[in-house]
Amino acid sequence: MYEFSFCNPTRIEFGSDKEKNIGRYMKEFGVQKTILVFGSNRIKQSGLFDDVAASLTQNGIEFLELGGVKSNPVLSKVNEGIELAKSFAADSVLSVGGGSCLDSAKAIAAGALYDGDVWDFFIGKAKVEKALAVFDIITLAATGSEMNSGGVVMKEETQQKYSLSGFPLYPKVSVINPTLQATVGSDYLVYSAADIIAHSIEGYFTADIQPEIINMQIEANIKTVIKTTEILLANPDDDAARGEFAWAATMALNGLTYVGTRGYSYPNHMIEHAMSAVCDVPHGAGLSVIMPAWMKWWKNRNPTQFERFANEIFGLQTADQGIDALKAWFDKIGTPTTLAQLNIEGQVLDKVIDNAAQNAIDWQMSDTYSKDAIREVFELAK
């Protein structure tokens, strides 16, 4: 195993009704004033907002609302949150929603204690050395943001969908209530499945050093996602499956599947961010299109690992069989696998490729991912 440092201090509170304790958890960290970040008004209709507000109030925590965070979250909303947090002198941010909400909350937490432009953190101009305390109730299992220190936000003017990260951004407490997550529709369930699998395979296929124990842990996550997605499509109220799906999402990107590895990269995310930045497609839908294409494009660089994937995940032999099986499984669960399904064609596709090529430069991946190379990947996704 390659050398590593690992520390993940996030406390997970997993189980039914745990969101009703959120005020108590925050009080344990001395919270007095928070910004409650959320997306649509659905959380007000469902009663979730009232539960959270009651728990905050009971624990003497004042809060201001910041609603309207959208999927593929945008920088303007983050800046709105930063202003709000500063003027309110908030000591914390509480996200009640999915990964987009939480990622926005992390950016607000970092920006509220920074004098410059929060975008500096996204382009490597500044490091996150301090932040407001981050808490969350995660209502969609997908991004793993509930147990890591990263976040992704798009700057609208430039259509750059970039990430920030830093130790202070690990959530202090993340609430995972599988029952709450059952309210998500089957479309976002299957997009989420694709997202978790993407988090799993990025390192799995790209790392120069990939310990056997890490391979097996990643495979455990992928197998769990495949099995529980099928159960949940048939029966959305299966709590056991919902719980395992949620935990697989968390485990796929909490750092443990990257310890001791070396040389990995995130090409599928790099390319997909361009798709959702330009076309506002759901992140997971973009990933399920790009993954089988990228796998075909990449397979000869790591043939043993692709054969292993085919065998361990699908009981098949060759790299191509494994890739085809994954694509067929995406088709079966109903997440897109072709660019046409996302209406990414012609000039729109050209724009996406330009955007991805710029990502490759900014993410220092352009040695491997020239504009031509990216076009080749997209050709395989038609």
Add this chain to the structure above:
Amino acid sequence: MYEFSFCNPTRIEFGSDKEKNIGRYMKEFGVQKTILVFGSNRIKQSGLFDDVAASLTQNGIEFLELGGVKSNPVLSKVNEGIELAKSFAADSVLSVGGGSCLDSAKAIAAGALYDGDVWDFFIGKAKVEKALAVFDIITLAATGSEMNSGGVVMKEETQQKYSLSGFPLYPKVSVINPTLQATVGSDYLVYSAADIIAHSIEGYFTADIQPEIINMQIEANIKTVIKTTEILLANPDDDAARGEFAWAATMALNGLTYVGTRGYSYPNHMIEHAMSAVCDVPHGAGLSVIMPAWMKWWKNRNPTQFERFANEIFGLQTADQGIDALKAWFDKIGTPTTLAQLNIEGQVLDKVIDNAAQNAIDWQMSDTYSKDAIREVFELAK
């Protein structure tokens, strides 16, 4: 998955020469005065002590030595350490050694900030609410103590080998340098393999609720131990195998293989503690004797899981085949599998059974583990 809270704040520093930075890591936590806990003088002969002392001194950290911690660590040494820590006004404890050293260090850390008898923590009379900061360089991969909040110590007068635990006892930083661990002899390598497998199977076979994803993660740990033990017996200097072995040890008892489970217990440890308390046998050697016996005794309570174990770990079908294969593997690597090999017979065995029966009462397991039941398990280990 059953509801759970999970938080493991320990920072792992994994890799070659990381022990040489220990002073810097400790300084980051504001350490000024520490008690350096170790076992034999081997660490002075090997140069490890000098490396650690140099790093502490360079970082302005004063220290006192507490050597002489033995395997199956004892309370008298812990009390000696507590006195030393109090008189020195230490703010931390640094363990340089294996699990026995670190467990002793944790008890010292708790006892140094407690007015009563430190044994109170072991018998449930007091909770560990504060402790000196714990740091370690773990030189034997086995107990998982480097990433959990527990420790086991024996009170000599009563031959009670009991455990304490508490959130403040999570090490702040644990150094895992696989190369350092390569100095251990093959006997302790195979005992360690048995210990890691024991940590893996206790929950695996006893839990009422055992999520599929947790099963797979446990199996990943067990498979890693089996594969890397064989590699290391053939070539002790295989760094990759040594690293994976070490990480499997850490992952087997850092809490992640118990999240979402319910109703598990530690019968093999409960019984083995009596063996090492009365006869001072190595903990792992006691475990490799007791595990196959206990598995035979328990198998009909959880037949599906035993068949799964046989299949996943050894590619076999029945519960008995899986148990026999594990025992055969212990024989093959050279860790004991019968009481006779440990000279635990006749009146000595009676004494061990009495001790285990008392453990069962004190650990609230006597409903299942009466003295007769414990004797039945031991009969199967003859």
